[in-house]
Amino acid sequence: MKTIRKVSLAIIVVVVATGIIYKLTDVKQEKSESINLVNGSKPDVPVTVIQAHYSRIPYEIRYHGTFEPNYEISIIAEAQGKVEELFIEEGEFVPQGKIIARLENDILSYQLELADATYQKARQELNRYQNLSPGEAVSVQQLEEVKLSLINAKSAYQTLKKQHGNTFIKSPVSGTVSKKYIEPGTFLTSGAPVADIIDTHKMKFTAWFTANDLVKIHAGQKVKVVSDLFPDKQFDGVIKVIGIKPDESKRYRVQAEIVNNSEQLLISGIDGTLTLSISQNEQKIIIPNSCLIGGAVKPSVYVVENDTAKLRQVLTSDLVNEQTIVLHGLKEGEQIVLNGQINIDENTKVRIVNNDKQ
Numbered sequence: 001m002k003t004i005r006k007v008s009l010a011i012i013v014v015v016v017a018t019g020i021i022y023k024l025t026d027v028k029q030e031k032s033e034s035i036n037l038v039n040g041s042k043p044d045v046p047v048t049v050i051q052a053h054y055s056r057i058p059y060e061i062r063y064h065g066t067f068e069p070n071y072e073i074s075i076i077a078e079a080q081g082k083v084e085e086l087f088i089e090e091g092e093f094v095p096q097g098k099i100i101a102r103l104e105n106d107i108l109s110y111q112l113e114l115a116d117a118t119y120q121k122a123r124q125e126l127n128r129y130q131n132l133s134p135g136e137a138v139s140v141q142q143l144e145e146v147k148l149s150l151i152n153a154k155s156a157y158q159t160l161k162k163q164h165g166n167t168f169i170k171s172p173v174s175g176t177v178s179k180k181y182i183e184p185g186t187f188l189t190s191g192a193p194v195a196d197i198i199d200t201h202k203m204k205f206t207a208w209f210t211a212n213d214l215v216k217i218h219a220g221q222k223v224k225v226v227s228d229l230f231p232d233k234q235f236d237g238v239i240k241v242i243g244i245k246p247d248e249s250k251r252y253r254v255q256a257e258i259v260n261n262s263e264q265l266l267i268s269g270i271d272g273t274l275t276l277s278i279s280q281n282e283q284k285i286i287i288p289n290s291c292l293i294g295g296a297v298k299p300s301v302y303v304v305e306n307d308t309a310k311l312r313q314v315l316t317s318d319l320v321n322e323q324t325i326v327l328h329g330l331k332e333g334e335q336i337v338l339n340g341q342i343n344i345d346e347n348t349k350v351r352i353v354n355n356d357k358q
Contacts, residue, residue: 042349044307044349044350044351045309045340045343045344045348045349045350045351046340046350046351046352046353047302047304047309047337047338047339047340047341047343047344047350047351047352047353048337048338048339048340048352048353048354049304049335049336049337049338049352049354050287050288050291050335050336050338051333051334051335051336052285052287052326052330052331052332052333052334052335052336053285053332053333054283054284054285054332055283055284055285055286056282056283057278057282057283057284057286057325060275060276060277060278061213061275061276061278061317061318061325062273062274062275062318063207063208063209063213063254063273063274063318064207064271064272064273064274064318065205065206065207065208065271065272065273065274066205066206066269066270066271066272067203067204067205067227067258067266067267067268067269067270067271067272068203068204068205068206068268068269069175069178069198069199069200069203069204069268070198070199070200070201070202070203070204070257071173071175071198071199072178072196072197072198072199072268073172073173073175073196073197073198074193074194074195074196074197075100075169075171075172075193075194075195075196075197076191076192076193076194077103077166077169077188077189077190077191077192077193077194078166078169078190079103079163079166079167079188079190080103080187080188080189080190081103081104081105081167081187081188082103082104082185082186082187082188083101083102083103083104083182083183083184083185083186083187083188084102084103084104084105084184085101085102085184086100086101086180086182086183086184087099087100087101087102088100088101088177088180088195089177089180090177090178090179090180091176091177092176092177093174093175093176093177094171094174094175094176094177094197095171095174096171096172096173096174097170097171098170098171099168099169099170100169100170100171100177100194100195101168101169101182101194102167102168102169103166103167103168103169103188104167105164105167108160108163108164108167109164111160112157112160112161112164115153115156115157115160115161116157118153118156118157119150119153119154119156119157121153122146122149122150122152122153122154123150125146125149125150126146126147126150129142129143129146130143169194171197173197173199174199174201175197175198175199175200175201176197176198176199176200177195177196177197178196178197178198178268179195179196180194180195180196181193181194181195182194182195198268200260200266200267200268201259201260202257202258202259202260203257203258203259203260203266203268204240204255204256204257204258205225205237205255205256205257205258205272205274206253206254206255207253207254207256207274208247208249208251208252208253208254209251209252209253209254210250210251210252210315210316210317210327211246211250211252212317212327213278213317214242214252214254216278217239217242217254217276217278218239218242219239219240219241219242220238220239221238221239221276222236222237222238222276223236223237223238223239223256223274223275223276224236224237224274224275224276225237225256225258225272225273225274225275226272226273226275227265227266227270227271227272228270228271228272228273229265229267229270230265233265235258235259235260235261235266236258236259237256237257237258237259237274238256238257239254239255239256239276240255240256240257241253241254241255242254243255248297249296249297249298250315254274256274284325284326284327285325285326285330285332286323286324286325286326287301287323287324287326287330287336288322288323288324288338289322289323289324290322290338290339291324291336291337291338292314292316292324293341294313298313299313299314299315299316299324300312300313300314301314301329301330301336301337302336302337302341302344303330303334303335303336303337304335304336304337304350304352307349307350307351307352308347308348308349308350309337309344309345309346309347309348309349309350310346310347311345311346312329312330313329314326314327314328314329314330315327315328315329335352337350338354
């Protein structure tokens, strides 16, 4: 019985001693944390990382861009006067040569009729003089005067005919009326805008390529384009323009021509994605898009060096499947912050929490 009591007493002593040690350790830790707060130090920020490594580039790359009409022109009035009739509405398709408006032209019509009569009379007069018999011959001076009268009459007739024709405003191209500037009763002056016409049967798709990808494409290369408005509908296109002057972000304009179908699914101003195949199969560092900060103009990533976040600007190229090719700025084996960027800045102390750093 005494032995049992001794064992129980020993167990109690051990438990109490363990509790005291744990409490002292906890107090010491709290004291250490308090000292850190007093000294202004911050706890390390938890982040997850991936390790930069080379991968083979897929054969397809994608670039985002914007749809534009094949062309957009403004129809300008070449005559002045009140609009008598208007034959178009916004959104309406008009063929080339269609009369879209008529200006008041009653006086011009009368003047044109008189000019035509004068011109015809001058022609008849010249024919009569030229067909006179030798005995009825006229002087050279008289014949020249008749010829001059014919020239003047013809010039006056042609001038009035053109002015009269300008009162019928025609569409110089086929396309859709995107905007009209007049209504019946509007007084137009020469040079005033009448309407804007755009061609949406063919569309332009403009994207901005990196120099590295620019050298891999050529005019006439086939592409696939999908609009954000109809992501399940794919359009065929052909590269028509490859720019030679970069923008501020050192990217080059590439323009593809897309044939719009009869349903007119594509409209100007909507965004989309261009996909094309490349022949090269080289290796580059590829990282998830979520690693990037700073936008398209100055893309950057955080690299972990000695448990410290370092902001690094990189040169990138778009890729598929939510990934980006890094053309310059990273080395193989470097640790790139994947999650947690929102809580860190340059030189922030970090703590890597994921076990798999690959």
